[in-house]
Amino acid sequence: MNRTTPDYAAIRRHLEGKQGVHYWRSLEELTDDPAFERFIEVEFPDIAPQMDRRRFLQLMGASLALGGLAACGPTPGTAVPYVAQPEIIVPGKALWYATAVQFTGYAQPVLGCTHVGRPTKLEGSPEHPASQGACDAFTQAALLQLYDPDRSQAPRFKGVESSWDAFESDAATLQAECDHDQGQGLHILMGASSSPSLQRQLEKLIVRWPKASLYRFEPFEEGRYGPARLAFGRPVEIHYLLQNADLVLSLEDDFLGAGPKQTSQARAWANRRQAAARGDGESRLVMVQASPTLTGANATETRRVQPAQLPALVRALAAALSEGSAAPLAAPDQQWVEAMAAALQSRRGRCLIVAGPHTPADVQAAVHRLNQRLDNVGRTVGYTAPVLFTRIGEAQLGDILALTQAIHNAQVRTLVMLDTNPAYSAPGDLYFREALEKVPTRIHAGLYYDETGARSHWHLCASHSLDGWGDARAVDGSVCISQPLVQPFYGTRTLVEIVAMLAGELSPDGHALVRNTWSSLPDDEWRRAVALGFIEGSALPSLQVTAEPVRIADAPVVSGLQVQFRPDPSVWDGRFSNSGWLQELPRPITTLTWDNIIGVSIAVAERYRLVSGDRISVMIDGRSVEGPAWVMPGQADTVVTLFAGYGRERSGRVGNGVGYDYAALRMADSPWLRSGATIARLDQQSSLAFTQMQHTLIGQDVVRHVPRAQAVGPARPTPELPTLYEQPVMSEPTWGMLIDTDQCIGCNACIVACQAENNIAVVGKEQVAKGRVMHWLRVDHYYDGSALDPGSTFLPVPCMHCEKAPCEVGCPVNATVHGADGLNEMVYNRCIGTRTCSSYCPYKVRRFNWYNWTENDEPSIQAARNPNVTVRSRGVMEKCTYCVQRISEARIAARKDGRPIAEGEIQTACQQTCPVQAIHFGDLSKKDSAVNKAKDSIRHYALLEELNTRPKTTYLAAIRDQKPGEEKA
Known part of the structure; x- marks a missing residue:
C-alpha cells in the first residue's frame, strides 16, 4: 500500500458514530479507504521473482534447524553401530525425558521428546506446579536454538579457533596469580542465575580468592x-x-x-x-x-x-x-x-x-x-527468599555500573563474563565496549561468539541447557535438574564446568559437579529427581515480612516526550534473535514480524503526520536512534516506546543486521525510562512484515462478547439452516475442538508449538509481507471501542474441519478429503497446487508452499524434525490437521491394548502448550466428553455460522465485566 496519512479525526468520528460494540483490526480499516479495501481482498499476491540463493541459504541454515550438520563435527571416542539395538530405542516411537531450560536465570521445567536419540519437541512438565504441562514461546523455541549451526562450536583465542587444553594452560597461569594475590584483580560478571551448583562453586572460589569481585547484569531484571x-x-x-x-x-x-x-x-x-x-x-x-x-x-x-x-x-x-x-x-x-x-x-x-x-x-x-x-x-x-542469588557468601553481587567504574579505575586485571553479552546490551552511557578494551585479560563464555565474545581474548563455547547437566530454580523456588537430551553436538562445556576449570579442575564432569551439590540426596531420591526433572518439596518456604511505610517522591518535571525501553516479546533482549521461529512469530499486539518498531501514540502521529512504517529519529541530549514508527492504539499521548533485541552484529545469519539498537539512548541510572526526547520524521519508509490484515475474515459476529450476568447457562438450540446436501452422519470417533476466547490471552505460544510439532517452514520477512506465512494457526487481534483507549480480543483460528467443507468441493483432484473420523485431511501426493481449496475456504486457514524449502537439505537434517509428520514440498497446500499424527499414535496404542481411546489421551500441540487452557479437544460423538461439556454453554458459537459449513472447531464468546465503579462496591 502507498503511504497515505490517515485522518485521525475522521477515525474518531467514525467510532463515535457507531452504535453498540464495533470491532476493528487496524487504524487503516477505520478510514474506509478504497485502496485498503482492495488490499485485503487480494487472496493470492502475485508470484514474486525467485528468491536469491544467498537469502534462501540464510533461512535454510538457521531457521530450519540444521541438527544433522551440527552433529557432524568430530566426537571423541569410537563410534559403535547398533548391531544389537537397545530395547528402548524403537524407530518411530518417542522417548520422553524430564529436564529444564533456563531463561533469565529461572528454570523452565519441560519434558523433551526424542526420536532415536534426537530431541524433536519440548512440552511443559505436567508434574511441576509452576508449569502444569504448559510452556511459553521462548521455551518451545529453545529446541531450535539447540540445533542452531551458528552456535559457538569451539573455544577461540583472539578470534582464532583453539582448544580446551590451551585454555586450561592459560587458566593455570591465572590460578597462580590469583593464589598469590588472593584474587586481587579478578572480576566475574554473570547473567542472572539461580543455579545452586554455580552458586556453590562461586562460594568456594571466593573463599579461595577473597579479593575477587562478582557482579550480575541482566538487561531486563525480573527479580525486583x-x-x-x-x-x-x-x-x-x-x-x-x-x-x-x-x-x-x-x-x-x-x-x-x-x-x-x-x-x-x-x-x-x-x-x-x-x-x-x-x-x-x-x-x-x-x-x-x-x-x-x-x-x-x-x-x-x-x-x-x-x-x-x-x-x-x-x-x-x-x-x-x-x-x-x-x-x-x-x-x-x-x-x-x-x-x-x-x-x-x-x-x-x-x-x-x-x-x-x-x-x-x-x-x-x-x-x-x-x-x-x-x-x-x-x-x-x-x-x-529470592530465587535468583544476589550474593555469594557475605558478598553482595555488584552491578554493571560498579564494574565499569572498577575498569576505569584500573582495578580489573582479568574479567570473566559468564552467559552475558554486555558489549551489546549494556546501557549506552557506560561505553562498555570501549571500557572492555582497557581490561588486560578478557574471558567470555556463552552460546554464541557474539559481540562480547568477539571483543574478548578467550571465548569459551558454552553448552545449551538441553545438551548438558545443570540445575536451577523455577519461579516457585523448586530445584530443577537439567539432564542432556542429546550428546553435545560440539566441544562445549557447561557453565559449572567452565568455573571448575577456572578453579583448576582438569576435564571436569558436569554430572559429577551437579551431583556433588546434591550429595545429601540418596541415590534413589536423586534418580527420582532426574526422572521428574525437579526435587520434590524443594520449593522455597513462605516468608513472614512486614512492609514499612514509604514516602513516594514527586516525579521530576518532564519536558518533551518520554521514552520507555522494553524487551521485545519475541526475541527478548536479543538472546533469541537468531531463531527463525521467534523472528517470524507475530508480536501479540502489533502482529509484526522480523523487526522492532518505535511505538508512538495517535497524538504524536497526528502532530508529526506519521503513518506506521515511517522512519523517525528519536533524540535525547544529542544522541539518537532511528527506526520505523508504529502508531499504537492505546499509547499514552507523550510516550514513545523502544523495543530491545535488534541491531545485532554477531547474532547469526538470521539475526544479524535486523532492526535498530536503542542502546545509545538507554542510561545505567534510568534503564527503563527517559524524558526530554524529540522526534523527527525522516523522508524514508521501512518495509514492515505484519500479519494483522492478512487472512481477514469477512462475516457476521466473528468476535462475540456476553455480559458477565448472562454468561452462565446451557447452550441455546441452534436452528438448522437450509441446505441442498444430505446431513452427514457423525462417525465414532469424531474429533473436534473448542476455543475459549475469554481464556485466550494472545501469547502466541500455540503458534510456536504447532510449528515445532508439524515441521512448518520459516519463509522470511519478504514472504511474510506478501501474505505467505506458513503458520497453520494464527491468532487474530480485534480491537473494540475508542482508538485512543481500545479493548482487545484474541481469536485463535486453526482449520475448522468443516462437515460441509467448501475446500473439499473445490479441489479438482480430491487432494482434500473427509476422513473416517471427521477430519478434513490433506493428501499431499495428490495436490497439484491449483490453490482452489484456499480460495474456497472462508476461514483463510490454508497455506501454500510457494518455494521448496527442503530441496537443499542434507539427509541428516531430517533428524531435527518430527519424523511422524511429512515435510511438504513446493506446490503443495497444507493446513492444520488436528495433529493427526498424535491421533494415530493414540489409536494404535488403544487398539494394541484392546481399549477405547481414553478421555484426554490426545492433546493437540497447541492445546498442550496453552498456559491458560483456552483450547479443548476431544471426541464429539461422545455426549459426555469434556469438549462436549464445555460446548454446552450459552457462550458457544461457530465462526461464520451463517455459511452453514458446520465447523468442528467452535468458540466460546468472551465475557464482558463491569468496570470498577460501575457497580455497587
Missing part, C-alpha cells in the same frame, strides 16, 4: 529485589496468587506478557477466569499503563497515564486507602482513584495491587504496603 529491600529491609521474591484475586490493579505490570514467569502467572490467572465463568466469584483486571501490553489487552479496564503521573496516582490511592495523605488530583483522576479504592476495600483479602519492575522503587515499595493494609498477604500475594 531492590524495591523489596526498600519495603521489607531485605530482598524477597514476589509470588502473585492470581487464582485467588477477584480484582487486580496493575500499575504498569505486564504480568501476562513475555517473561520467565509468564506461564505460571497466566495459568493462575486462567484458573481465576475459569471459576468466574462458572459463576464462582469475580475476575476483574484494571491496567494502568503508558504503552499497550498483553496484560492491558486482557484487562476489564485500561487507563492511559504518562509515567510521570504514576507516583501522584499511587499517593492518591494510598491516601484513599487511609495510608498517608496526598494532594487531590484533577477531578476525573480523583474520581477514578476513589472508585478504585472503594472497589479494593470491598474485596479485602480478595484483591491484589501489582507494580511493574520498571516503575520507581518507592512506588513498588508502596504497593507492598498497600497489599499488606488490604489483608492480601498470604491470600493473593506471597513472599519467599
